[in-house]
Amino acid sequence: MTPLGYEQIWQAMPNPGIVLNGDDIVADLNGAAEHFLAMSRRSLVGRSLVQRAGEDSRISDVIRRVRAGAQALSEYNVEFSWPEAPLRMADVFATPLEEGTILILIHPRANAEAMGRQMTSRDAARSVVGMASMLAHEIKNPLAGISGAAQLLEMSLSEEDSELTELIRNEADRIGNLVKRVEEFGDFGLARRRPVNIHDVLDRAAKSAKAGFADHVRFVEDYDPSLPPTMSDPDQLIQVFMNLLKNAAEATPEVGGVIMLKTAYRAGVKVRTPRGQTESLPLQISISDNGTGVPEDLKSHIFEPFVTSKAKGSGLGLALVSKIVADHGGVISCDSSPGFTMFRMLMPVASAGDISRFEDDQEDAA
Secondary structure (H helix, E strand, O other): OOOOOHHHHHHHOOOOEEEEOOOOEEEEEOHHHHHHHOOOHHHHOOOEHHHHHOOOOHHHHHHHHHHOOOOOEEEEEEEEEEOOEEEEEEEEEEEEOHHHOEEEEEEEHHHHHHHHHHHHHHHHHHHHHHHHHHHHHHHHHHHHHHHHHHHHHHOOOOHHHHHHHHHHHHHHHHHHHHHHHHHOOOOOOOOOOEEEOHHHHHHHHHHHHHHOOOOOOEEEEEOOOOOOOEEEOHHHHHHHHHHHHHHHHHHOOOOOOEEEEEEEEOOOOEEEOOOOOEEEOOEEEEEEEOOOOOOHHHHHHOOOOOOOOOOOOOOOHHHHHHHHHHHOOOEEEEEEEOOEEEEEEEEOOOOHHHHHHHHHHHHHHO
């Protein structure tokens, strides 16, 4: 077996890493750092990290202290913030290397906290599944009876009195529509799971969005062409992406609205579940926009059922997104500040065994 080279190990690191030269210019960074900082390698290499972060920033202070003679320095709850990206919190480890260079390793705090919240929301969304079945059975049938009875009464009443029966029917229809929305949480099952190219699904969703609710938005795509497939139900993933794109389009300004679709492969990205299991989720899909952002008081609850900032929203859309992603073995998180919101999905790769079983099932069906 050929030994792994420095570049392979550097890029495979799950934690963001930055190397500064003797003038505090960014000499190198790995893929995880690009993702964390929401900036490309081309945008950062050759530029001063101190100027980018600000002379008074804590990261600049860490760099100065290492330059002053500290052999290794750890700093906690450090803010990373600039106009192109949301505020991120991280623990930072910095140490001098040879010839005046400095290595900075970043341990993001927001990611772990967001994943923990999303895992909790996963259970909340699942609890709505049981409620959906109960509502469908216990409410829909008597509701149809109420609406039918009101319609029969309306035929024998005066025009003035019929206004009341019309009100009854309208309210019954409104409740029925709400029940239909809740029914969407019913247990979909994943009988139609198959190896899926994420880009094919994203393209389908983006084309539909551009032709309808997002016709005022400029789309920017940054895809990793080497992304392997994931096992999923493409129709359910379409529903996830359409929901996220609709939210993004509604948040962006009528003039100058931008939605960015980005995919990447992050080797080594793993998430520990509440049951103590470790899931490898190297496929990253992000949908970001330059809209108004998520209200501060909703950020921690954005994936919970019935949480919404929309005047006429039901608060079920993102909870449904969370449930579908969870049913596919993935997780989703949200970073938001005024002028920038990013929803980030982490998904598993389809294993060789999964693909083989799917192909065998297709042959048997034929």
